[in-house]
Amino acid sequence: MPRDPLIGLVGKPSSGKSTMLNSLTDATSKVGNFPFTTIDPQRAVGYLRIPCACARFNLQSRCAPNYGSCTDGLRSVPIELLDVAGLVPGAHLGRGLGNRFLDDLRHADALVHVVDVSGSTDEEGKATRGYDPSRDIVWLRGEIVRWIQGNLMEKWGSIKRRHVAIKSNAVDTLQNQFSGYGSTTQVVARCLDRIGIKERLEHWSDETIEKVVNAFTDEKFPTVIALNKIDNPDADKNIAKIAKQQPPESLVLTSAISEIFLRKLAKQGFILYTEGSDQITTREDLIEDGDPTGGGLKEMDEKLKNRIENLKDMVLFRFGSTGVVEVLSRAASLLGLVPVFSVRSIATFGSGSGATAGGDGKVFRDCVLVKKGTTVGEVYRKVMGDAPLAYVETVGGVRVSDEDVVAVGKNDILSFKVGRA
Ligand SMILES: Nc1nc2c(ncn2[C@@H]2O[C@H](COP(=O)(O)OP(=O)(O)OP(=O)(O)O)[C@@H](O)[C@H]2O)c(=O)[nH]1
Ligand SMILES: [Mg+2]
Structure with a gap:
């Protein structure tokens, strides 16, 4: 029976994983400006935005999801998310409990790597200035590859012996080892196909094994890179640099903290805001449009008004949205859900x-x-x-x-x- 898809949030400490999770769900994963705020993995339900079948038959007005919601043919479908503790360089060797945290990821189908693109935290999540976040993308991926490779190499001798003794094929032998990551024979076959290895498994060099593990990581853990904290003025130059290095379909620009703030103000009745949209409607907007009651929205004080204006300038006008809803859509499309x-x-x-x-x-x-x-x-x-x-x-x-x-x-x-x- 196929499991429900699970999307794991990874990243170094303080990159904003828990904030991202909270911005995507109604969960309250603990947030703090100090590393390792989260230790135990938190599961929560987010909502994936999809075109609903009701729109194909013009039945939008009668669509009534048992779970999630549907507005005008745009449906929000529940999807499970996992917020894992922060990873640091050396995690696969157990640094910062990294090997334990990596094990929490085993069953994820896709990953969202939350990167602090403002450069205001170092690789351990400590406050700094001018850090180059493109480095995080490289080393974090390396930790995941080396974690899988390490698990494999630990037993490589006996894996090889058994492989020869029972005259197995490479797919079955590897699937035996990779099933613990929720892999399937098809996943393993696809990744071996892609790299086109001719040698027999018992003759594989360390280099070949590394190639296999890299391909497996790509297949098993397709990754969306969420460049988070775009509300910070230092983010721009880092975004430009990373955009040159990474395939565009893997990148999403986000401000998780802005999404949380907007959802909170909407809940409290200060603004109208649809999750992930580029529009904020205030009481003044509605009065200007000729509704003297301002839609019943509450009056905001100057401080709050300024914060909203600032958020509009720094995030919504420049980037189109806070990006968080797009993060899930992108992960779903990488997975082909x-x-x-x-x-x-x-x-x-x-x-x-x-x-x-x-x-x-x-x-x-x-x-x-x-x-x-x-x-x-x-x-x-x-x-x-x-x-x-x-x-x-x-x-x-x-x-x-x-x-x-x-x-x-x-x-x-x-x-x-x-x-x-
Ligand atoms: N400016 C800005 N700050 C953010 C954003 N998202 C998160 N933060 C801040 O970054 C800090 C760390 O956030 P967390 O969500 O706790 O980070 P984490 O990655 O879960 O951290 P650990 O659990 O320690 O691994 C907090 O002070 C957040 O308020 C954002 O979009 N913009
Ligand atoms: Mg956290």
Whole structure:
């Protein structure tokens, strides 16, 4: 049964991982301007923004998710996040409990590397000025590779002996070792394919092994780099430098602290703000637009008004948004996540009792996120468990095989019929 996708937040101490987690969720992971504020991994639920199936059928007004929400065809689907303790150089050797923290990452499907792009913290998370954050991207990746490599090399002698003795193939032997990272045979096969190794595993040099581990790291832990603290004026030159070194699809610019601030003000009734948007609406804005009550929003004092103006200038106008919602979208697209809508009735898209008889009129109540390449049968087991499957229908009442693969727009609206065919 496929697990739910899990996105891990990594980075050095004080880069803003917990702030990022809190800005993406309603969780309160402890935040502090001192290193190692977080020690135990914190799990929380964030929301991934996706185009909902309701929009394809013009049923936006009747869309009613059981979990998350849907506004005008833009759906927020719950996705699990993990905030891990800060990593420091030498983590794979156990520095700063690093090996323990790395172990917390085993089951992550994608990583978000939160980088303090302001350069105001050194590699250990201590306050400084003028630090070059492009270095963090390099060494942190190195720690992850060396952690996996170290685990492998510890047992390499006996791995090789067993490999030869049972006449195994490289994929099976490696999958045996990598299953602890939630790997699959397909992941291992893909990474060996990509580097195209000809030698037999028992003859691999240290260099070859390093290549394999690097490829495995890319496959198993696709990483979004969140350049955080863009509200800091020192961020610009560092962003420019990193943008030249990293592929653009891996970079997202964020100000986690701004997102938290805006969500808080919205909750307290001072502003209107949709998570991740580029717009803030104040009482004055609404009065100017001809609503004398200002939409019932509260009056802000000068200090608060200034902070809002500042945030608009430094973050929203310059970068378009606080970036945090984009972080999850980018991770989901690296993973190729597919939202699959399971409905009781393929005719009405309703669920629950009475759906076939018209039901409550609500549609697309359930949505699960699965990885690319997932089959209809795997989605069935994830949603319905072990119950025997009779048949599966998609839009138009068309039967689909349990071996068909799901993809966005194809086999992604499914009605499962339990029982004997
Ligand atoms: N200016 C600015 N400061 C931020 C931002 N995000 C986080 N911070 C600050 O950075 C400091 C560290 O934040 P945390 O979220 O605790 O960092 P962490 O990475 O979880 O730290 P550890 O748990 O110690 O590993 C706090 O003082 C935050 O307020 C941001 O977007 N902009
Ligand atoms: Mg933390």
